[in-house]
Amino acid sequence: MAKSIASSSAPPPPGARQRILLTAHDLFYRDGIRATGVDRVIAESGVAKLTFYRHFPSKNDLVRAFLEHRHQRWMDWFSTALQRHGGTLRALAPTLAEWFNHPDYRGCAFINTVGELGGDLPDVLEIARNHKAAMASAIAALLPDSADKADLASALAVAVDGAIIRAQYDPGPEASISAIAALERIVAALTR
């Protein structure tokens, strides 16, 4: 009907909120959530304190928004990277190697957050469960149809989580080699 007027409710503002969220993402992922104060997020996103608290009434709200944002960002990357590497199960290891070798790699944000806040913020357990279910679905999409496709994808997802952890505590430019080698061995054995 009307030309450009988006009418009454909810015209998503592109400004401050996004800046806060992106800053929080980088800081939370790099330094951890408890180690990152909201003051720091406020300062680095160049926003006023009141503006921050208008968008995120409490730090926990920001944490939830961070995890949601991270979920979309990571799943988008994961899906396209798997396709880029061929879209079959053989794509799994090179895709993860790409991630592990990224200089900012600090493990899985969801695993880290469960470890840090799992006891205090019960929401994160459910958010992490949903994230890992989506990851398992993306892995299942690489598999040919079979009766136990879901179980196989579940076992592969466990192996992937193990590789993520290994690449985190055994880091370095090419130390992810052992994580990838272990993962490839498991993949090969599971699909023989």
Added chain:
Amino acid sequence: MAKSIASSSAPPPPGARQRILLTAHDLFYRDGIRATGVDRVIAESGVAKLTFYRHFPSKNDLVRAFLEHRHQRWMDWFSTALQRHGGTLRALAPTLAEWFNHPDYRGCAFINTVGELGGDLPDVLEIARNHKAAMASAIAALLPDSADKADLASALAVAVDGAIIRAQYDPGPEASISAIAALERIVAALTR
């Protein structure tokens, strides 16, 4: 020589230090390290503040002692539990199931600590690496001799870490079932 005099140096005191360490272990493992203030450790171990700081000049010293204590405690349990379940590779899954189903299960202290402090306290990366190397050795001890025993144990260790994570974010009295099922599937495939 003398009857009961333990002579000059280092008679290990059984008192305050141990009480602090055990209290810290429980709190750090349950609530996380950053969430646990030294004041809390001091209060719950029933010790004076000065006594605490005489044994652990800084919180980081306590963290390192906690990890060392945890390492010995866990490795002792792991080794004996593996033996108790038969001492072969078939013992791996039931041993871990025992752990996952413990009501106080909160994942691997080393993985959690790396996620929480890995960036700030570089020591924990090395400590975690050593711990995981010891875990892999204990797994290797279950395997028959072969040329690639170490690599196989490494792959199994990655699968175990994955199962630890899965049992952590997908908890519950018997929800560790999926973690154990995935692990058993991987073990079976790797040793076929």
Added chain:
DNA sequence: GTGGATGTAGACAGGTCTGTCTACACGCAA
């Protein structure tokens, strides 16, 4: 009995944390 190691009780300093509040500015739509 003298001195040192070990212990208790608790005040204190200086920093950081989350969250609230006041005061002001700009753009846009009714």
Added chain:
DNA sequence: TTGCGTGTAGACAGACCTGTCTACATCCAC
């Protein structure tokens, strides 16, 4: 032009954090 949504700048409160310090009590070896 009036009012609302959105923004900035920054003071402030109250809690909690790590770490230091004073003052005193025991035990035990020499």
